[in-house]
Amino acid sequence: MLLNVLTQCIPSPFFEGLWRHPEDPSAEGYRSLAYWAETARMLEDSCVDALFLADIHGTFNVYRDSYAPALRHAVQAPTIDPAFVIPAAAAVTRHLGFAVTYSTTFHEPYSAARMFSTLDHLTNGRIGWNIVTSDMRVARGTGLTKPLAHDDRYERADEFVDLAVRLWEDSWEDGAVVRDRETDLFVDAGKVHAIRHSSRFFDVDVPHQTEPSPQRTPVLYQAGASPRGRTFAARRAEVCFVTLSSFASGREEVSRVREEAASFGRELRVLHGTGLIVGRDTADAQSKADEYLRWASHEGLTTKWCGWSGVDLGAYADDTPIESIPPENLYSVRKFLGELPAQRQLTVGDLREYVAVPRRPNRFGKLMLFGTAVQVADRMEEWLARTGIDGFNISPAFAARGVRDLCELLIPELQRRGLMRSSYPDDEPTLRERYFGPGNRRYARSKV
């Protein structure tokens, strides 16, 4: 079973309001080296595969047409740039992998390739790239982007990744680096090639600026849920994040993405994204659930939902029927409301309540693992057996204490069951080998 820990360099990653928990240092620590070094050390002691750092470009400003709610309630704000945490966390670990979200919309392939080659060198082959096309709405006003339609974003992402992979794989042949002191020959230049690409997005004709790193291409992660995103993942990604909502639909989703990958001659690792609250015993788990409910921020949850959906819930009276929401946004609302029983005409008030009030974790099984270590491990085994996933991408509630609980309470139970290792094998020095086995250090391209 594979296990990633998902977090973000912000005060309250994924659970709005939980920065307020008095024992959780994330409100201060999210921007300190010591905090991230400590997190990395704990995860390595527990043999976790990788620490995955999400990211956002911009600040939410849909709710109340203002940045204020996101700032007040620390909703995906303030941030630091997560990529810079990695070298320091890598310096205090030897095995833990690192993945970071990096946008194909806001960056350029040439610099992106150098950045990931640098991180792969500095981590000795432990880096992964979570490829995102990014939300244009959040980034508005940052100057980072002209608006791109959804399909154009994916067209740019396709070209971006193909070009970056060519810089990593095709520019420097194996054996190009010679380092022969007497003949003053660092590189056998005949084995280094300029990579050419000319399109409406990119215009590149140079060799890669960095010598080959242990993995060359970082492990490619992707989480696209749209058909275009799924094809993108199947063709190019190596680890695919899914958020499954039931065993039945989950099994279907997992086999669909595996089949699509197989049609490109490729293999994918599929990780199910989920929250976690784990207690020493039932009472401890319940008391943590109570804390979770107490500290959750209703305004924060609303702010995040509005930012994601593009619907300003502050702009409508409670009794407004949801059909009055403009058609371009109604799509996100309906998708979301699919989860609600539709016995009667639904109003913005229903929506607001559903969005703002966190469900008790035990009623919220699909997005939260909850209970004692035994209960959670049982549940994880069920997910594994019934959906065919390869493992989990776990986001612990309460950023710092949640990581400790994961490592001290849950992982020992998973190790006892043989679901997780108790030490890192010596023959898997790179992150890719962690996922695909010893010797599989190089990226496998689509065969089609």
Next chain:
Amino acid sequence: MLLNVLTQCIPSPFFEGLWRHPEDPSAEGYRSLAYWAETARMLEDSCVDALFLADIHGTFNVYRDSYAPALRHAVQAPTIDPAFVIPAAAAVTRHLGFAVTYSTTFHEPYSAARMFSTLDHLTNGRIGWNIVTSDMRVARGTGLTKPLAHDDRYERADEFVDLAVRLWEDSWEDGAVVRDRETDLFVDAGKVHAIRHSSRFFDVDVPHQTEPSPQRTPVLYQAGASPRGRTFAARRAEVCFVTLSSFASGREEVSRVREEAASFGRELRVLHGTGLIVGRDTADAQSKADEYLRWASHEGLTTKWCGWSGVDLGAYADDTPIESIPPENLYSVRKFLGELPAQRQLTVGDLREYVAVPRRPNRFGKLMLFGTAVQVADRMEEWLARTGIDGFNISPAFAARGVRDLCELLIPELQRRGLMRSSYPDDEPTLRERYFGPGNRRYARSKV
């Protein structure tokens, strides 16, 4: 006296060919965390002010119209992205400052501001930014830039820095970050402001994404030598790099840049850039000079000169008079030849020889400090007294051994003379306070 150490994350920083020295680990180490952590630790043990990491975007390809010479002889290639070395080096130090070259031509102010805020948080206020407008010629083909004329590059740089400073200084008022758990108030949003800027280069209208860091604005370094560059430094920089060629012209240059800064109501620290070869005694210094001459790469020196000047010395026969070089490049040649006695008609052959053969360090006083610790310290005192500089930006020959010699041989002599401290003072926690004294933690803008 201020002392920076200047290097680059490449095999042979500033001295072409010296990666070949059998005892120097830089040919391998330049891309490893351990190498940079060790360098940082040594510099901190010796109370150096800052480690300054230069950078380049692209690979030289002027000489022989090819990338091959730069690759063969490791001329500013291969590189890693130096910014990622800093968090790991910061994690093993407490006082050492870090400066990194970052281009206003190839990046965007919004992301740049977040990157430097991140580094300032992670280093606890020890970060500086060496502002460069970058060489378009080297970057050709990287897709990072459309060609910009020299003055346009500076116009973009002016706007870039002004906008970044506004994001750092004006977006979040002091006291904006509240972190009040009970009222669910992380940020007093009334104290956070969107920064607006609309021009042909940038279109920004958002608040800064990162909460204020210890210094807010990184210490701004600049090295512009053109009149436009000098005005840029006087108006915006805090530390100015100069490369002086004599005491007399040096004194004039230093007072001119100080006067220009004063006209903006600003104060500048001026550091003279120089190489260093220091020996235990005269014989050791001579033997190091011999090694320097032995391992220097003639082809590498030619490649670098051609890359910088834009003149392909491989394209002309030796007896070509230099006047035959195309007018747009003749300027760089003449500037360079100002150093040569012009007794007769100079040819490309003269130029090639002058470029390719390294001078013995003791005949090359202006760009190299050379001798025993006592001799070098005498020479430094002379530079300080006769030009009015505030200190040095030293680039040691032999990257790793050179740093060790600096720390073990030269700095103890400078400390004995009272030119350098023997421990970091407690009341200067930030890099800016190191340069401008306790309490001067914030950037001082132009008053005009």
